[in-house]
């Protein structure tokens with residue numbers, strides 16, 4: 001009787017009647033879904049680079065090749081957080097270190113969901129690095145003679161813009177592989 | 183009674199839906215490229231070929247994370263390694 | 266009593282709704298293309314054909330992730346492999 | 349007692365609400381087109397017809413993912429294949 | 432005790448709230464149009480009529496997905512087909 | 515004991531909060547209009563009246579989805595048809 | 598023991614928090630207006646009065662949906678019609 | 681056993697966290713103002729005083745919804761009317 | 764069995780995480796300021812001191828809502844008034 | 847068995863994940879700075895040193911809220927005051 005009135009304990013009791021492997025699997029697929037959301041970032045950023053690249057190629061068709069290379073180089077960097085997210089999702093699905101662990105079920109399911117949520121941070125570097133790629137491609141079309149400096153500053157700035165994506169990856173990997181809460 | 187497989191399947195349906203949200207990015211980015219491409223073609227119609235090639239190349243790059251998300255969603259639905 | 270199939274169906278309804286959110290992207294992106302296309306046509310009415318063709322080509326590319334999401338949602342509703 | 353059908357119906361109401369969020373995209377995108385269209389008409393009033401036609405064509409393309417979402421929501425409410 | 436109808440009603444209240452979030456889109460988009468319209472009127476006051484007409488036409492188009500969402504929310508509240 | 519009415523009321527409180535999020539749109543959009551309006555007035559002070567009128571007309575249009583959301587929230591709180 | 602009133606109060610606390618998220622809009626929009634206002638004042642210091650008046654008028658309009666959200670949150674906390 | 685007061689307190693902690701998200705707005709908006717202010721000062725150093733005053737006035741206006749959210753969060757934590 | 768204090772602590776951990784999301788705003792805004800500052804310094808290196816001072820002053824203003832969120836999160840973790 | 851400590855640990859794992867989402871901001875903002883920095887260096891190579899210094903100074907400021915979030919996440923994981 002009391003259990004039905006305290007719906008939180010009742011729900012947790014129902015949940016923990018499942019086998020722990022089942023709970024981890026169910027939470028892992030949701031965590032993988034969250035992680036993939038990071039893909040918004042590279043999509044926006046690389047699309048920006050594509051637009052600025054197309055514009056720059058039109059402005060200076062003789063430097064089309066050089067502009068396209070800068071756009072693609074910058075866009076490749078912007079892909080990073082999409083790849084990180086995919087890797088975390090694939091780990092959750094195919095190489096989940098927490099499946100089979102004989103530990104507190106609640107903590108494990110929350111950890112795999114937390115690992116997925118953390119990866120969403122990758123949206124930021126994806127957008128920002130793509131912006132840098134687009135502006136660099138544009139600038140190279142106007143000042144092809146400064147190609148080297150432009151790319152150097154782009155890569156430096158992109159590296160700075162990556163850090164919060166790295167922090168998120170670290171937290172995610174900690175939750176999966178070196179979880180201090182377990 | 184709900185068995186373990188059903189719980190994982192239910193969670194997979196939600197995970198697949200969440201993953202698809204990634205498609206927001208390519209939609210915005212490629213649309214931006216379409217707009218800048220159209221603008222550039224209006225300004226330099228003689229460079230139309232180069233402009234469209236660059237736009238499509240860049241848009242192909244911007245598609246990848248949308249594809250990753252689709253692959254993960256289809257895995258969850260059709261080849262779920264956890265089921 | 267709630268059985269496993271009902272739970273999967275319920276989660277599929279939510280998953281389908283989540284997937285559709287991807288459509289935000291194409292809406293923003295293609296609208297941007299529409300705006301830049303209109304601007305370009307105002308500036309170079311003689312290039313109208315090329316501008317609109319480029320805009321529509323780019324917009325078609327930007328539609329894909331919205332379509333992927335629709336496909337996943339319809340799968341969840343009508344041909345659910347998890348059920 | 350809650351039965352399976354009620355759970356699916358409840359989840360469908362939430363799924364329908366989630367799907368409608370897709371409408372953010374067309375709202376932003378078409379509003380952008382409206383703004384660029386108004387600007388272009390101010391600059392080249394003589395090209396008003398072409399500008400508005402392009403704006404509306406592009407906006408129609410940008411509407412589609414909002415319509416997909418509406419269709420999924422109405423399916424969940426009125427012709428729910430999961431029930 | 433909670434029965435099935437109550438659960439559906441509760442989910443419908445949340446679904447209605449979620450649907451309204453779509454209104455973000457028209458708010459941003461139409462506000463953009465307002466800003467560009469004001470700018471254009473400042474530059475070409477003699478074209479004020481054409482500018483405002485184009486702005487309002489575009490804004491009307493941008494309103495639709497906000498209306499779809501309102502309709503779905505009102506359906507969930509007042510004519511809920513799931514109840 | 516939690517009865518059905520309490521559950522619906524609780525969900526309505528959350529639904530009302532969710533609906534208000536729509537206000538993000540008008541806030542961004544009208545703020546954009548304010549910025550463009552201020553810029554335009556600085557450039558063409560003699561057109562101040564026309565600029566502000568256009569800005570306010572456009573901003574009124576951008577307010578609507580925020581009002582829809584407020585109406586849905588107030589309905590959920592004060593005239594809840596689900597209760 | 599959790600009774601119905603407690604559940605509604607708990608949901609109201611969450612609903613109030615959700616509603617406040619609407620404030621993102623005015624924050625972005627009015628900040629945009631601040632930036633454009635500062636730019637305009639730098640360019641035409643002699644029009645400073647008109648620029649700031651327009652900026653503040655537009656910002657007041659952009660504040661409304663943030664106020665609506667605050668009102669709904671305060672209703673949920675201090676004059677909750679659902680309790 | 682979880683009692684009603686604990687449930688309300690728990691929900692209040694989450695509600696306070698949600699409310700703070702509103703701060704995104706002022707952060708973006710005021711940062712935009714900072715950027716435009718720095719740009720304007722670089723162009724017209726002689727108008728520095730007017731530029732910074734306008735930037736700060738506009739930024740103060742943009743802060744308000746962040747403050748509203750902080751007030752709601754502190755109410756939920758320290759003077760919770762629902763407890 | 765879970766008691767009330769544990770539930771409040773658990774919700775506080777989630778509330779603290781949610782509050783930190785506010786930091787998105789300052790990150791975007793201050794990054795914008797950094798970009799405009801770098802651009803301005805490139806154009807008017809002789810005004811570098813004034814540009815950087817304005818950029819930092821504006822960025823300090825943009826930091827506040829991120830600090831509010833941090834304070835709320837630390838309160839929830841270290842000086843939780845709900846416990 | 848469900849104990850309180852497990853629930854708090856579980857919520858802390860989710861709270862840590864949520865907090866990291868703040869990193870979106872610095873990623874966007876610093877990327878913007880990178881783009882403007884590269885542009886400025888390409889246009890005024892003679893001011894490269896000043897441009898890069900300003901860009902990095904601004905980017906360091908934009909990093910802070912991402913660091914706050916990291917600190918809160920690490921606290922939740924390694925020095926959880928709620929446990």
Ligand code: NA
Pocket residue numbers: 160161162163164872873876909
């Ligand atoms: Na960084």
Ligand code: NA
Pocket residue numbers: 042043046079082243244245246247
């Ligand atoms: Na990509």
Ligand code: NA
Pocket residue numbers: 208209212245248326327328329330
């Ligand atoms: Na696409």
Ligand code: NA
Pocket residue numbers: 291292295328409410411412413
């Ligand atoms: Na479309």
Ligand code: NA
Pocket residue numbers: 374375378411492493494495496
């Ligand atoms: Na529309």
Ligand code: NA
Pocket residue numbers: 457458461494575576577578579
């Ligand atoms: Na409207």
Ligand code: NA
Pocket residue numbers: 540541544577658659660661662
């Ligand atoms: Na308003």
Ligand code: NA
Pocket residue numbers: 623624627660741742743744745
């Ligand atoms: Na304000």
Ligand code: NA
Pocket residue numbers: 706707710743824825826827828
């Ligand atoms: Na601030």
Ligand code: NA
Pocket residue numbers: 789790793826907908909910911
């Ligand atoms: Na900062």
